[in-house]
Amino acid sequence: MTSTNMFIALLFSTSVVSTVTAQMNLTPFGKATQGPKFGIKGKPENAIHPPISNKYNEDICTKSWTDLSSMPAWWMFEFSTGMAYVTDIMIYYRENYGIRMSGFQLYVTNTSTIPPADDYLCYEDHYSSRPPFPNTTQKIPCNRLGQYVIYYDSKGSDEGTHVDEAIVELCYVAINGCPKTFWGNTCEMTCPKSCIEQHCFPENGSCILGGCSDEHCLNRNCDRDSAICYDGCKENRTGPFCNKYNIAFNSSILLHSNVNKQTSLVSDGNMTSCVTTQGSEIWLQVDIKEISIVTDIYLNIRGCPPAYYSPLCTKMCPVNCKGPCDLVTGTCKYGCSSGWIGDTCNIDADCVINPEHSIVVCSPKIYEKPMILDFSPKKGIIAGGTTVSVRGVDIGFEGQNRYNISVCDNEICIECSACQNTFNSAFISFKTGKSGKPRNITLLHMVIDDLTVITHTDMFLYLPDPKFDVSNESQKTLQSGGPFSIFGEGFGIVGNVTVRGMGEICYIKTDTYAVCEIPSRKQNESYNQTLFVHFDGAIFHITIEYVEDPTFEHFKTVLEYDKESTIQIKGQHILTVARREDYSVHIGLDGKCIITNIAMTFITCLPPKSVPRTYNTDENTVGVTVEVMKIMAYIGDLQYTEYYNNFSLIIGLTTGLVACVIIAIFAILIFRRYKRRAVTKCKMEMSKGKKGKLTKPRNVRLLPMNV
Known part of the structure; x- marks a missing residue:
């Protein structure tokens, strides 16, 4: 070849x-x-x-x-x-x-x-x-x-x-x-432990093999094995997995003939705060304020807060339980975390139990020489707080005093904080400390277990903190919450952006633009609040003014729709904060009503001409729902009808038929008139010809006569 x-x-x-x-x-x-x-x-x-x-x-x-x-x-x-x-x-x-x-x-x-x-x-x-x-x-x-x-x-x-x-x-x-077990543009973030095998999609951290999705879980807390949101659900969500819409949210609650402010805790989705009552008969009445289709009713009667047991819920479940423990005995009902055995998961998996003498014999663990291979990202901000992932060999440790981490240049060493719950034999994570000025870090120094010290030489840059546009330090939002924007520069080097105390994650869109979710205003809270947004270690505060949510009038009856006209939805405060592009009008299960006009008190839109899918028994009747930010408002039902189209068709056909008849009559009359004139003319010409024939002089030939 x-x-x-x-x-x-x-x-x-x-x-x-x-x-x-x-x-x-x-x-x-x-x-x-x-x-x-x-x-x-x-x-x-x-x-x-x-x-x-x-x-x-x-x-x-x-x-x-x-x-x-x-x-x-x-x-x-x-x-x-x-x-x-x-x-x-x-x-x-x-x-x-x-x-x-x-x-x-x-x-x-x-x-x-x-x-x-x-x-x-x-x-x-x-x-x-x-x-x-x-x-x-x-x-x-x-x-x-x-x-x-x-x-x-x-x-x-x-x-x-x-x-x-x-x-x-x-x-x-x-x-x-x-x-x-890692995700992010530079794989700097660890996958949620709620994911099976802690395996998640690199782009957004969502679980690949299953597990619980904490998108709607309160405080983003859910159990990986059962997928249950054990703190409850965020607003307007309900069910063990918080995957259903809670129509009882913000409804009127009557509990055992008792009406007070605490009854709102029954329907707010938060299972960490409950209402207590006593009696031989206890009843609950929920007024959801409108006729609705109820598919499920979810009741949660709590015995103890998560991770606690005993009659008074004063004892903590064993730390190595896989899931919740028995509320009476404290034993681990769903098994143990990896590496632990026993009823209360307090025995190392390398240990052997002699059942005859109840003696536990453990083999000493053998650790190989640890080594750091690399870390990322390679830059952060002066304020610190940047999450850095370290990749190595046998750098995991299960002891109590572990991971004293610092980064050094030729002047000082900056103490960092280890991120708990992010350790295994190949990867650990830590947050950088505050630098005070831009620096070129050249050394990573890590004490694993008070005895083992490892170092790694590489470059890490402390860069200037992001700058913020002060013109957006105050924004308005709906009481139900919604997105708010932060503008500035230098956002691209920031790893994580969060709202302090809210558990809401923000997203960096560009180097100059970030978007966060504003939580809803809780009862008895001020309409003006200050939120602290953390860009890693840099903090930006923004004043939020809560304004009235838009409200909408229900259709008085089922609205008949002729498949041609627009429909109008009346309301209040429609454009106080939200913009036209924030609104969607849903028709049935999969139809969209195209918005043609919108103002502070009404929305005009054009429904689809074909009937969308519906859960109603009448296939021609579909629900109308307005969606804006976090609000879903049911307006009423729309009934598709052929009446107006048929009536218009009949009128059109009748008009056309009459027009045809009139045209035919006129054509006949014109034809007859033309025929009559033609006949008359013909007769006149014939008569004239005959007369001329009779009066025409004849040629007379004179013959000579003999005398």
Whole structure:
């Protein structure tokens, strides 16, 4: 085989569009291999180092091949962090050789077996010996968990004059994602413990294998195994998983003939604050103020707050219980956390219990030498508070006095705070301390267990704190809450933005713009409140003025709809804070009413002409609901009817028929008149012709006479 027939280029079609934002490139954390044959040049690690280009050179690109058409060629990358979730893979193949990529396969696997199992297939190119061939630059979405990424070619290529066996030549590969249990643009945030195996999606931290979704849980507290929100639900939510709409929220409550302010605790979704009452018969009345369809009624009668037991709820459940404990005995009903055994999960899993003598024998733990491999991000703000994730080997520790962490330059060492609940043998997290001025940190110093000290030399930059636009220090919002915007500069280097005491997470949109959620105003709270927003360690305060929520009038009766006209929804305070784009009018289950006009006291919109889906027994009757920010307001029912259309059709047909008859009559009259005139004219011409014939002089011939 000559050098000209020993290549097969890697290509992915540019029509493939990734659906997620690329996360951190993980190729610095691992090693690359290839096979079955390769030379001194064209090394496998060339693909994970710049330049980022398709230009081929064996000093900067890989090269592996096979001499047999029945054998595959491959390139493999192994993560040193263990399992990682791959969101997408960017590949630059040798330019102008797309034909050699035809039919390639891409795998994300748990093993290094060649050929890989089909279960791990991420992408497969359709093989063709004719154009169009794959693009030599491609971004392939994968969204798979694994320890190995394999580019695999078993097809070879037919280039007309000769046939190539399989050849792989990659000039650059970026594998984007995060190590398992981490998420974020730089994988700096740990996945929620509520996720099964603490495994979450790198883009937004949502659970992949299941677990509880804490989006609507009060204080974002939920049990990973049962998925129950054990503190209760946020406003307007209810149920064990807070996945249902609470129509009793803000309703009138009558409890055992007792009306007072405390009865609102019955329907507010908060299970940490309850109403107590006594009596041989206890009843509860809830006035939801309008006719509604009730699908479920959820009652929660609490015995003890979370993590407590005993008759007076004064004893704490064992710390290693997996889920809640028995309210009477305190035993761990749902088993133990990893590494613990026993009824109360207080025995190390490495221990052995002798049942005859009730003796517990434990084997000493053997720790390997810990080592720091890397940390990220590499920059933070002067005010500190930046969450830094450290990747290493055997850096986990289960003792009491653990993790005294500091970062140092040639002047001082700045003490940092370890983030509890973020430790395992490969990753830990900490928050940076306050610097006082910009610095170039060069050393990470970490005391693991008072005996083990490890250091790591790398660069961390303390950069200026973000600046805020003081013109947006005061904003208005609805009593039900909603988003508010913060403008400034330098937001891009901030890791986390939160509202103090509210548990609300903010989102950095650009380097100059962030959005937070304002919580709803609670009863007896002031209409003017000051919120403290933390940009890592920097604090920005904003004054919030709560204003009246928009209210809407119900339809007096079922509103008939002719499929042509607009409908009008009346209300108050419609545009006090909310804007037109904040409003949506829902028709039925899947219909939208297009807003044509909106003012402070009304909304005009055009419903869909076809009847949307509905839960009503009458398929032509659908509900109308207005949604604005956190408010969902049911307005009434809309009935689609054919009456007006049929009436209009009848009128139109009748009018058309009458017009046709009139036109026909006029046509007949005109025709008759024309005919009469034609006949008269004809007779006159005939009469004139006859008369002329009779009066025409004759030619008389005179004959000579003999005398």
